[in-house]
Amino acid sequence: MPLCPRCHSWDVAPAEVSGHGTVASFTISEYQWIDALPPPYVVAEVELVEQPGLQVMTNIVDLDPSAVRIGLPVEVCFEPNGDVFVPLFRPTADEPR
């Protein structure tokens, strides 16, 4: 987004966020669509704590897929992949696994 869609200000820039959020919705994919992701894997929309409606698409890791639920508190963890770091999410440290 090169500008703010609400006030049309061009004074916008990337901002650091905490990496904390909650699972807004999720699905357990039982199909191998891409080589790197053997099923089952969890695709989730995570809503970041900074702003209602601010959601990112991600995978939930470090948790049995059947234990994922809407509202689960999660935190980001970065997976190195080539020259990028892919933002994945895992249950927050104080959340019982």
Added chain:
Amino acid sequence: MSTPLAAVVTGLGTSEVGRRLRRDPLELTAQACLAALSDAGLSSGDIDGVSTYPGPFHLTPGFTGAGVVDACDLLGITPRWHSGGSEVPGQLGSISNAVLAVSAGVADHVLCFRTVWESTAQLAEGRAAAVTSNVGFQPFRTWGVPFGATGVTSGALDAQRYFHQYGATREQLARIALNARCNAAANPLAVYRDPMTLDDYLAARIVSSPLCIYDCDPPVDGSIAIIVSNPAATGDSERPSVTIEAIGTGMGYRQAADIMWSQTSIGPGDVDVAEVYDGFSIYSWLWLEGLGFCKPGEAASFVEGGSRIALDGELPLATGGGQLSAGRLHGYLHVLEACTQLRGDGGDRQVYPRPEVAVASNGAVRFTGCLLLSC
């Protein structure tokens, strides 16, 4: 706001439809268009407008089989007006564009068509190539595919959120697929017509939770053509014509429906048959709510048990099997079936008494459109 629409559906046509037909999609397109011309009693020389979705190109293999120029070259049409693109109000946005064109007097008879050959294309390209490219719009693709998000992910996330928010269940969602399969039995066009039970549904393979294989429309090959005409250009034809009362063109189920209802004195309670989009079963729930047949969160109980949406129910739904059982003819199927029911041509799946008002809706999320039809 009153909208002086002046448009009728004068011709309906289909090609052969099936799985893995291995036919040239141009041939399928020509079959459907010629059938629609014949149905309307028109010749290609009468056609002065052409409209299609999504045009000749798309990233998903087999997602489109012909564009406007192809249709003109196939049939020898010289249009005064044409339109073919993907950013329209749902797949039937190509039809609502035609409604506007004939109402404005820019064209008299617009040939609308949609051709798919995904079933055959996936033989060469593979299923994964199809679903990872079929994610609707660019941001989702960029930010979703690295996480294994595909076309079904969007529907699955919607369904999971709905189940959580309203306490709905797979047993309730099953009614969409079971009703479609039941109605498909009497539709010669439908690709899956064998009976299906609730136990079959509940035992089916999960694709992306909570959606199972029967919640997802199967790719097919086929083409549907629909001719939209200005009523002043139809002369004193004895042929049955279906009036397009209103068009829903907003972005979103409710937004599209509200615009449609704002153009007419007809309301949801007047609708005799509903052909709502079912690319994934959950979308039918969201359309039933968006169109005002029930309140948000009530679709699960609205369809529970299946009697209300059956052919002899208060609101017959997916009377030809929908995309879930008739196949992914991608939007045009719903318009075709609505018109077929209004004309009383439904054969063993005809709703009685013959419906006088029908709604057809297409698409999902913000790619949405609907039509209100009467006869």
